[in-house]
Amino acid sequence: MAKTRIYELAKELGIDNKTVVNKAKDLGLDVKNHMSSLEDSQVNQLKDSFRSSAPAQKQEKPAKRSSKIKISVTSIRKNEKKHEENKGNKNNKRTNNFHRSNNRSRQAQDRNKQGTNPNQKASKPVAQDLLKQLKQKQRVDEKKLNRQSERVQKSYNEDQTKAKKSSGEDSQVVSKSENKVIKIETTAPKVTGPKIIKPSPARMKNKQKASPVNKPKALDTNSAPEPAKEEKRRGNGHGRNSGKPGRKGKNQTFGANNYSRHQEKRKRKNKKKQFEQVPKKQPTQRKERPLPETLVYEVGMNAQDLGKLLHREPAEIVKKLFMLGVMTNQNQSLDKDAIELVAAEYNINAKEKVHEDISDIDTLYDKRMAASKKSKHQTKRPPVVTIMGHVDHGKTTLLDRLRHTHVSAHEAGGITQKIGAYQVRVDNKPITFLDTPGHAAFSNMRERGAEITDIVVLVVAADDGVMPQTVEAIDHAKSAKVPIIVAINKMDVPGANPEHVTEQLMKYNLIPENYGGDTIFVNISAKTGENVDELLQMILLQADVMELQADPTQKAIGTVIEARLSRGRGPVADLLVQQGTLKVGDPIVVGNRFGRVRVMTNDRGRQVEKATPSMPVEITGLNDVPESADKIVVFDDEKTARSVGEQRAQQALQQSRENVKHVTLDNLFDTMKKENMKEVDVVLKADVQGSVEALQQSLEKIEVEGVRVNIIHAGVGAVNESDVTLAGASNAFIIGFNVRPTATAKSQAEADGVDIRLYSIIYKAIDDVKAAMKGMLEPTYEDKVVGNLTVRETWKVSKVGTIAGAFVDSGYVSKDSEINLIRDGVVIYTGKVASLKRFKDDAKIVKQGFDCGLTIEGYNDIKIGDEMEAVEKQEVKPE
Numbered sequence: 001m002a003k004t005r006i007y008e009l010a011k012e013l014g015i016d017n018k019t020v021v022n023k024a025k026d027l028g029l030d031v032k033n034h035m036s037s038l039e040d041s042q043v044n045q046l047k048d049s050f051r052s053s054a055p056a057q058k059q060e061k062p063a064k065r066s067s068k069i070k071i072s073v074t075s076i077r078k079n080e081k082k083h084e085e086n087k088g089n090k091n092n093k094r095t096n097n098f099h100r101s102n103n104r105s106r107q108a109q110d111r112n113k114q115g116t117n118p119n120q121k122a123s124k125p126v127a128q129d130l131l132k133q134l135k136q137k138q139r140v141d142e143k144k145l146n147r148q149s150e151r152v153q154k155s156y157n158e159d160q161t162k163a164k165k166s167s168g169e170d171s172q173v174v175s176k177s178e179n180k181v182i183k184i185e186t187t188a189p190k191v192t193g194p195k196i197i198k199p200s201p202a203r204m205k206n207k208q209k210a211s212p213v214n215k216p217k218a219l220d221t222n223s224a225p226e227p228a229k230e231e232k233r234r235g236n237g238h239g240r241n242s243g244k245p246g247r248k249g250k251n252q253t254f255g256a257n258n259y260s261r262h263q264e265k266r267k268r269k270n271k272k273k274q275f276e277q278v279p280k281k282q283p284t285q286r287k288e289r290p291l292p293e294t295l296v297y298e299v300g301m302n303a304q305d306l307g308k309l310l311h312r313e314p315a316e317i318v319k320k321l322f323m324l325g326v327m328t329n330q331n332q333s334l335d336k337d338a339i340e341l342v343a344a345e346y347n348i349n350a351k352e353k354v355h356e357d358i359s360d361i362d363t364l365y366d367k368r369m370a371a372s373k374k375s376k377h378q379t380k381r382p383p384v385v386t387i388m389g390h391v392d393h394g395k396t397t398l399l400d401r402l403r404h405t406h407v408s409a410h411e412a413g414g415i416t417q418k419i420g421a422y423q424v425r426v427d428n429k430p431i432t433f434l435d436t437p438g439h440a441a442f443s444n445m446r447e448r449g450a451e452i453t454d455i456v457v458l459v460v461a462a463d464d465g466v467m468p469q470t471v472e473a474i475d476h477a478k479s480a481k482v483p484i485i486v487a488i489n490k491m492d493v494p495g496a497n498p499e500h501v502t503e504q505l506m507k508y509n510l511i512p513e514n515y516g517g518d519t520i521f522v523n524i525s526a527k528t529g530e531n532v533d534e535l536l537q538m539i540l541l542q543a544d545v546m547e548l549q550a551d552p553t554q555k556a557i558g559t560v561i562e563a564r565l566s567r568g569r570g571p572v573a574d575l576l577v578q579q580g581t582l583k584v585g586d587p588i589v590v591g592n593r594f595g596r597v598r599v600m601t602n603d604r605g606r607q608v609e610k611a612t613p614s615m616p617v618e619i620t621g622l623n624d625v626p627e628s629a630d631k632i633v634v635f636d637d638e639k640t641a642r643s644v645g646e647q648r649a650q651q652a653l654q655q656s657r658e659n660v661k662h663v664t665l666d667n668l669f670d671t672m673k674k675e676n677m678k679e680v681d682v683v684l685k686a687d688v689q690g691s692v693e694a695l696q697q698s699l700e701k702i703e704v705e706g707v708r709v710n711i712i713h714a715g716v717g718a719v720n721e722s723d724v725t726l727a728g729a730s731n732a733f734i735i736g737f738n739v740r741p742t743a744t745a746k747s748q749a750e751a752d753g754v755d756i757r758l759y760s761i762i763y764k765a766i767d768d769v770k771a772a773m774k775g776m777l778e779p780t781y782e783d784k785v786v787g788n789l790t791v792r793e794t795w796k797v798s799k800v801g802t803i804a805g806a807f808v809d810s811g812y813v814s815k816d817s818e819i820n821l822i823r824d825g826v827v828i829y830t831g832k833v834a835s836l837k838r839f840k841d842d843a844k845i846v847k848q849g850f851d852c853g854l855t856i857e858g859y860n861d862i863k864i865g866d867e868m869e870a871v872e873k874q875e876v877k878p879e
C-alpha cells in the first residue's frame with residue numbers, strides 16, 4: 001500500500017510542510033517531520049482537517065509569500081538600477097517583463113489581500129483555486145526572477161573577467177565612453193583595488209615621486225602621451241601626491257581605472273627605467289684596441305698593470321695566467337716568467353723596462369760620449385797629451401818649457417795659474433798638456449776610469465837610454481791603446497846617443513818611420529828648446545791622423561784633473577771638458593759633489609764664460625771638494641743636480657761604511673795583529689748595575705800577551721744607537737748581558753758592521769773574549785789520533801782500488817782524516833782518506849761502534865787485520 005509523505009501532501013495542499021506536520025501532530029498522528037509517511041486514512045484525515053481550517057491558513061500563507069516576493073523584487077530592483085544603463089533594449093525589455101511580472105505579483109498580492117477579505121470567505125472553492133493559481137504564478141515569477149538575476153550576475157562576471165584580462169588596455173576601454181568609465185569604476189575595485197597592491201614603504205616612496213601635475217592629464221585618456229612628454233610631465237617621477245591613494249588631487253577620484261592607470265604608468269616607468277638602465281647594467285665593453293708590438297714590462301707588475309699595457313681586461317689576463325698554470329689575482333705582483341708567459345700567449349714580444357738611474361753619472365757620461373760620436377755637430381778638437389818617462393829624463397823641464405815659451409809667447413802676462421793642465425798653441429792650433437807627468441798619475445786616472453789622454457809623449461834621455469820606468473810607461477800607454485811619440489831628450493848633452501836609444505826602443509816595438517815603423521821619434525832638448533816646436537808639430541800631426549772630434553753643442557761632460565779647497569773660494573776643481581760646452585751657471589754633478597759653475601777660469605788665469613772640448617778650466621761653485629778622475633756631468637736643473645749629488649754622496653758614505661772592517665770577536669786576532677793593537681775596546685751593556693760591574697771587572701782582568709780589554713763604555717739598559725755609533729767610531733765591539741739591541745741599533749750595527757754579542761752567562765762572555773784574544777797568538781797545530789779502526793774485510797774494485805771494510809773501535813774517522821796504516825805494530829803507510837762510506841752512501845764521519853768502507857789515497861795493499869789510526873791536525877791554544 002502506497003504511503004504518502006507529509007511534504008507530498010503539503011505540496012498537494014499548497015501548504016508548507018511545517019503546518020502539515022503540526023496539524024498531523026495535533027491530530028495525534030505519529031509524525032516527526034515532513035519526511036514522515038502517512039497512511040491513506042491519515043492523509044484523508046489531514047485533508048479533512050485542513051479543509052475545515054482552510055480560511056485561517058489561507059489568510060497566513062499568502063502574507064508570507066508576498067513578503068518573500070517583496071524581498072526578491074527589492075533585490076531585482078537594485079540590480080535593475082545598477083545595470084539599467086549598461087543593458088540594451090533587450091535588457092530593458094526584460095526589465096519591463098520583470099516589471100510586468102512584478103505588477104502581476106502585486107496584483108496577486110492585492111488579490112491575496114482581497115482574498116483575506118471576509119467577503120470572500122463564503123466562496124471557499126473559488127478561493128482555493130485562486131490560491132493555487134496565485135502560488136503557481138509566484139513560482140513562475142520566482143523562477144523568472146532567478147533567471148534574470150543569474151543573467152545579471154553572469155554579465156557582471158563577464159565584465160569582471162574582461163576587466164582583468166584587459167587591465168593593460170584599460171585606457172582604451174576608458175576612452176570609449178564615460179559610461180564605460182562609470183561601469184568599470186563600479187566593478188574595478190574588485191579587480192584592481194588597493195587590496196591587491198598593498199602599500200609598502202617602497203611603493204609609497206615611488207608614489208611620492210610621481211608628479212601631481214600628471215594626475216589631471218592622466219585622466220585625459222583620449223590620447224596616449226608621448227613618452228618624452230610624459231616623462232617631462234612626470235618630472236622624473238618626483239611629485240607629492242602621485243600614486244598615493246590617500247593624497248589625491250582635488251578633482252581626482254580614486255577609482256579602479258585611476259588606480260589601474262597608476263599601475264600602468266608605473267609599469268611603463270619601470271619599463272622605461274629598465275630600458276634606460278640596460279646599457280648601464282651591461283658591462284662596459286672595452287674597445288678591442290690592438291695589442292702593442294712589444295710588452296715593455298717591469299718585474300712586479302700585476303694583472304691590472306698588464307691589462308692597461310695590453311689594452312685588455314685584467315680578468316682576461318688572470319684567466320690566461322690561470323690557464324697557463326699561474327694562480328694569481330688582479331693585484332698580485334707577477335714575476336718575469338709569468339709576465340713573459342702572458343706576452344707569449346698574446347703572441348707579442350716582451351721586454352723588461354730598464355730603469356735609468358740618474359744617480360749613475362758614469363753611465364750618463366758614457367751615453368753622452370757615445371752620443372757625441374754619432375752627432376752631426378762634431379768638430380775637430382785639440383789633442384790631450386800626457387808626458388811620461390823615467391825619472392830625471394826631463395819631463396818637467398819639457399812641460400815648463402812648453403808652458404813658458406809657447407804660452408807666454410802668445411799670451412801677454414804669462415802663466416799665473418797652474419791648473420793641472422794647459423794648452424799651447426802651434427800655428428793657432430791648441431794642444432792640451434796634462435801637467436802631471438809620469439805614468440803613476442796616468443795609471444791612477446785610468447784606474448778610476450778616466451781615459452782622457454789622446455797621445456803619450458815618451459821622454460827618454462839620450463844620454464841614459466831606456467830605463468825601467470821607460471818600459472813601464474810604454475806598457476801603460478800600450479795597454480791604454482794610446483799612441484806614443486818618442487821624444488829623445490837632452491840632445492844637447494855631449495854623450496847623447498839617440499841611435500842607441502832608438503835601438504833600445506825598437507825592442508819594445510816602437511819603430512821609427514825611417515826603420516819602417518809608424519812611431520814618431522823626435523830628438524829634442526828640453527833645456528835648450530831644440531826641436532820642441534817640431535815635437536809639437538808631430539803631436540798635431542798625430543792628432544790629425546787620429547781625427548779627434550767632439551760635439552760642442554751638447555751638455556758638457558768632463559773629468560776632474562785636480563781638486564782642492566781654496567781659502568776664500570771654497571772647493572776648486574781643475575777639469576778637462578771632453579764633450580760639449582761647459583758654461584758658467586751650469587748645474588753640475590762632479591763625482592759625489594754637486595753645484596753650479598760659479599766662476600770659470602782658464603789655464604791663463606782668465607775668467608771665461610764657457611769651455612769647449614779639450615779645454616782645461618778651473619771652476620768654483622761645488623758643495624765639496626771632488627776627487628781627481630771624478631766625472632763631471634751637466635744637468636738640466638740645479639734641483640736634479642743637487643738630488644743626484646746628495647744621493648751619490650749617501651751611496652758613497654754607505655759604501656765606505658761597508659768597507660770599514662770593524663773589529664769583531666771573529667776578526668779580533670787579525671785586526672789586532674794588523675793594527676798592532678794593545679787594547680781591545682769593548683762597549684758593555686747589562687741589565688743591572690751589578691752585572692755591569694761584575695763583567696767589567698772580569699773582562700778588565702783578561703790579559704793575553706800584553707793585550708788588555710778596555711771597556712770604553714759600560715751602562716745599564718738595551719744596546720742603543722748611541723752604543724753602536726760609539727763602538728763604530730772606536731772600532732770596538734759590544735757585549736750585551738741579558739739585554740737586547742733596539743731595532744734601530746740592530747739595523748745600524750748591521751749597516752756599520754759593528755759586532756754585538758749577547759750573553760746570559762757571565763763566564764761564557766769572559767771565555768769568548770779570552771778565546772778571541774788568544775786567537776791573536778800564532779796558532780800551533782799538532783797531529784792527534786782521533787780514532788782507531790780494525791780492517792775486517794777488503795774488496796778489490798777495478799778503478800777504485802782496495803776498499804777496506806773497517807770497524808771503528810774508538811773515536812771516529814772523518815773524510816778529512818789521515819790514516820796511519822799499521823801492520824804488526826809498524827806504520828807501513830800514511831795517507832789521506834780517499835773515500836769514506838757507510839754502506840753505499842758517502843759519509844763525512846763514522847763514529848765508534850760502526851762499520852765503514854774506506855779507501856786510502858794512493859794505497860791498495862790493505863789486508864784483513866790491519867789497524868788504522870785516524871789522525872787529524874788540531875790547533876793547540878796557548879795556556
Ligand SMILES: Nc1nc2c(ncn2[C@@H]2O[C@H](COP(=O)(O)OP(=O)(O)OP(=O)(O)O)[C@@H](O)[C@H]2O)c(=O)[nH]1
Pocket residue numbers: 389390391392393394395396397398437438489490491492493524525526527528
Ligand atoms: N842638459 C839638459 N838637461 C836637461 C834637459 N832636460 C832636463 N834636464 C835636466 O835634467 C834634470 C831632471 O829634469 P826633470 O825635468 O826634473 O826631469 P823629470 O823627468 O821631470 O824628473 P822627475 O820629475 O823626477 O820625474 C834637471 O836637472 C834638468 O835640468 C835637457 O834637455 N838638457
